[in-house]
Amino acid sequence: MIENYDIELEMRKFISPEFVFGIDSRFKAANFCKKLGARKIFLATDSRILKTFWFVEILTSLQKIGLEYTIFSAISPNPRDFEVMAGSEIYKQEKCNLILAVGGGSVVDCAKGVGIVVSNLQHIRNFEGVDMFTNPIPPMVCVPSTAGASSDVSQFAIINNFEGKYKMVLISKALVPDVSILDPLVLTTKDSYLTACNGMNALSHAIEAYVSSAASEFNNLHALEAIRLINNNFVQCLSDLNNLQFRAKMMLASLYAGLAFSNASLGCVHSMSHSLGGFLDLSHGECNAILLPHVVDFNFSSASYKYRKIAEVLNLNTLNSNDSEVKQKLINYLLNLKEKVNIKTSLKTKGVSSDLIPTLASNAINDPCNATNPRPPKRKDLETIFTQAM
Amino acid sequence: MEENWEKYKQKIMGLGDESFKKSYYPELQTKITELESVNSNLQTIFDSTSDGIVIHDKFGKILSINRKASEMLNINKEKVHDFSIADFFSKDINFTELYTIWEDVLKGKTFSIESAINQHDTQKKFFVHLAMNRAFWYGKDVIVAILSDFTQRIKYENELIIAKSKAEESDRLKTEFLRNISHEIRTPMNGIIGFANLVNRPDISEKDRGNFISIILKSGNRLMRIIDDILEISKLGAKQVDVNETDVNIFDLLTELFSIYLEKAQERGIELLLKKETGYKKCRIYTDRQKLTRIISNLLENAIRFTHEGYVEIGCGLKNNLVEIYIKDTGIGVELDKQKIIFERFSQAEKGLTRKIGGLGLGLAIARESALLLGGDIRLESEADEGSTFFVILPYKPVISDYQIEAMKQVEVAKKEKYTILVVEDEDENYFYIETLFKIKLKHPYQILHVENGLEAVEICKVNPEIDFVLMDLKMPILDGYEAAEKIKEIRPNLPIIAQSAYASKDNKAHAAIAGCNDFIAKPISLETFSKIIEKYLAE
Numbered sequence: 001m002i003e004n005y006d007i008e009l010e011m012r013k014f015i016s017p018e019f020v021f022g023i024d025s026r027f028k029a030a031n032f033c034k035k036l037g038a039r040k041i042f043l044a045t046d047s048r049i050l051k052t053f054w055f056v057e058i059l060t061s062l063q064k065i066g067l068e069y070t071i072f073s074a075i076s077p078n079p080r081d082f083e084v085m086a087g088s089e090i091y092k093q094e095k096c097n098l099i100l101a102v103g104g105g106s107v108v109d110c111a112k113g114v115g116i117v118v119s120n121l122q123h124i125r126n127f128e129g130v131d132m133f134t135n136p137i138p139p140m141v142c143v144p145s146t147a148g149a150s151s152d153v154s155q156f157a158i159i160n161n162f163e164g165k166y167k168m169v170l171i172s173k174a175l176v177p178d179v180s181i182l183d184p185l186v187l188t189t190k191d192s193y194l195t196a197c198n199g200m201n202a203l204s205h206a207i208e209a210y211v212s213s214a215a216s217e218f219n220n221l222h223a224l225e226a227i228r229l230i231n232n233n234f235v236q237c238l239s240d241l242n243n244l245q246f247r248a249k250m251m252l253a254s255l256y257a258g259l260a261f262s263n264a265s266l267g268c269v270h271s272m273s274h275s276l277g278g279f280l281d282l283s284h285g286e287c288n289a290i291l292l293p294h295v296v297d298f299n300f301s302s303a304s305y306k307y308r309k310i311a312e313v314l315n316l317n318t319l320n321s322n323d324s325e326v327k328q329k330l331i332n333y334l335l336n337l338k339e340k341v342n343i344k345t346s347l348k349t350k351g352v353s354s355d356l357i358p359t360l361a362s363n364a365i366n367d368p369c370n371a372t373n374p375r376p377p378k379r380k381d382l383e384t385i386f387t388q389a390m
Numbered sequence: 391m392e393e394n395w396e397k398y399k400q401k402i403m404g405l406g407d408e409s410f411k412k413s414y415y416p417e418l419q420t421k422i423t424e425l426e427s428v429n430s431n432l433q434t435i436f437d438s439t440s441d442g443i444v445i446h447d448k449f450g451k452i453l454s455i456n457r458k459a460s461e462m463l464n465i466n467k468e469k470v471h472d473f474s475i476a477d478f479f480s481k482d483i484n485f486t487e488l489y490t491i492w493e494d495v496l497k498g499k500t501f502s503i504e505s506a507i508n509q510h511d512t513q514k515k516f517f518v519h520l521a522m523n524r525a526f527w528y529g530k531d532v533i534v535a536i537l538s539d540f541t542q543r544i545k546y547e548n549e550l551i552i553a554k555s556k557a558e559e560s561d562r563l564k565t566e567f568l569r570n571i572s573h574e575i576r577t578p579m580n581g582i583i584g585f586a587n588l589v590n591r592p593d594i595s596e597k598d599r600g601n602f603i604s605i606i607l608k609s610g611n612r613l614m615r616i617i618d619d620i621l622e623i624s625k626l627g628a629k630q631v632d633v634n635e636t637d638v639n640i641f642d643l644l645t646e647l648f649s650i651y652l653e654k655a656q657e658r659g660i661e662l663l664l665k666k667e668t669g670y671k672k673c674r675i676y677t678d679r680q681k682l683t684r685i686i687s688n689l690l691e692n693a694i695r696f697t698h699e700g701y702v703e704i705g706c707g708l709k710n711n712l713v714e715i716y717i718k719d720t721g722i723g724v725e726l727d728k729q730k731i732i733f734e735r736f737s738q739a740e741k742g743l744t745r746k747i748g749g750l751g752l753g754l755a756i757a758r759e760s761a762l763l764l765g766g767d768i769r770l771e772s773e774a775d776e777g778s779t780f781f782v783i784l785p786y787k788p789v790i791s792d793y794q795i796e797a798m799k800q801v802e803v804a805k806k807e808k809y810t811i812l813v814v815e816d817e818d819e820n821y822f823y824i825e826t827l828f829k830i831k832l833k834h835p836y837q838i839l840h841v842e843n844g845l846e847a848v849e850i851c852k853v854n855p856e857i858d859f860v861l862m863d864l865k866m867p868i869l870d871g872y873e874a875a876e877k878i879k880e881i882r883p884n885l886p887i888i889a890q891s892a893y894a895s896k897d898n899k900a901h902a903a904i905a906g907c908n909d910f911i912a913k914p915i916s917l918e919t920f921s922k923i924i925e926k927y928l929a930e
Binding site for chain 1: 394396406
């Protein structure tokens, strides 16, 4: 078959951590820590994970090979800057030399923040932005538990500036962890709401990375495969939470979406979602789910052939449809999916009032994620999208 | 923010130089910091050591040097790369050998050699102990050479070698001197002891006895001269000789010596000439008569001794504001390379000479050192077998004021039928000798009173107004001569007191004068001196 399209020729690079995927890979975590020279592990997690059986198994495996650790679990969803600083103090006090993050995006991001602070010895707020710190973080191993955030393979860390009521985005190649251990079994302890939020998060990662202005062929590969996997397994997974095939496929989808957005970055869904999460402490996945259809509406004209490709992957009938019809089909699909995974909220039901919109837009317009949105947004554009999402 | 999206995008894509994936860890960072500090400490040590350190690549090209080496080799640290080890060795070094050593060091052997090194540009030569070791430096096999400068040590060594050979020479001369001295002393002693044994035998004739006694006297005098020489040289060596400058007419002195040595010269069948040069009349200067007499006698005696035919000529003149006395002979001469040595102690130009001619080899040394003491020198012009001319050079210190002025007060003894003479002397032998001298020299009737210390002398002077003349020893028990003289002068200011002492230094004379003594004679008292005193005070 002859290729009927041109590939991207501009320079691009692709980075990813070493990762292991598969059932019971969680037991490998201890070995990786040892290999990376752990003397004392800073074990970041949260209160939900602490109660899981598999977390205890990880601890046991650490003990078995004689690795010392200190557990830091005071991490909330949308992790806060002071939590990072508290973790850093413990890291230094306990003379740790390696980070093991077991949990979702919040845990991994907070652990990354601790890593930045202990290596660069300043408040985490000083490192907001792209490439803002000079010393690399300590060795870091992740056991992700959500199949959504994929911070375990990305160069991003999102920390809530608690006083500023907005989320700081910290981006650096040095924030890519050393090892990610993806064990689908750990996903089985998630409830359906969390699973739904995670899945929507992964889908928004994949779509935003694919249409990103920094996209590359290898990102595209991962992004489209993630979209395909989500389309085929998301709803089914929610109806059978203990099915390891569905869980594993969603985990793979999240990994692919993570690799794609880590390298191609994101767009307005995330800039606006960060603003919402920071100001109102809302669930990131849920915000994404609400915003995604409206951002597609805003962006479509700037990357119509890409959105058309997404629609094709989603098996939407695009053959005889013009752009406007494809756009509407895609938006409908997303709205429909949101309903199917039982996220029935809008911004209004989440407590956003219209008088907050200017503030939310002001915060969102400063987010680095806008940089790769296919249609460069103005503050006014973001206000419009927020209004539409009400 | 809105305007910076492109910049952000580029940064996120991470193709810039400053974008890094985590490739090393904080612990490594710590280690690197530690290593950097170790490295900086090593650099400090490298630059603080007192030895030079030079790091070469395996071809000998210099890669780095420390501060000391930079000083030693006189090359700037930044320019080391222009140099190679071979640039600093002197051209005469065995480069093949050096190459072999170099190869061995590269194989891992340690070498240490001593070599001369030439400084860059200045070519200043110095000596180094060079220790070479192989090392690994910034990924290269290198040779580290440590240079310890021992130029100073070599200098000290050379100085020590010179000092040692001087000491050995001096030791050799002293041994020779001792051998000489025993020979020199033994000869007159044989004469004295041998003939002293014979002189009392009843079976010898008066004529023979007379001969024997004159031999004993001659031998005694010779012995005395030897002892004088030895004492003189040791005093000169210890810088204990006083210069006693008086008004001396050099020409008169030469005339005097001429008449003394004329006979001796005639005995040896050579002529002795005294030459009057222009300006000789000016030759009245302040100098030490005794020392000058000795210097010239010595030179004259030598000249006569070493001249077998021809003449010896003496004369004096004034040249360049210096008094120049010369003693010229037609004798054996002195070879050029010996001309310096002969003025050193215990040396004669030829070792064999001693046996033939005799003498201690001290004469010229005493003469020269005395001349130096007088502020002058002795110079020699000579060729072997062509005769020699010794020049005694003295500073010209002309006598301008009235030279008759004497420190001591002049008194006269009133004429009497019979003089009463007081001799104050604690040594019996000395008193006996003085008594004998009076017997020989004083024809006028006299009587001698003898006391043994100063106190007795004062007492007797108090009670006996008849005393006309006092001969006072200065060093005595109970009360010494100076105090005694002072006390006597209080009672009898006009009584002539003649001090006599073995310590005829200027100090002693001055002290005696202050005490009121009217004259000073040195012990042992010569018959001549004694005659003069008798003539001055007690003659008819």
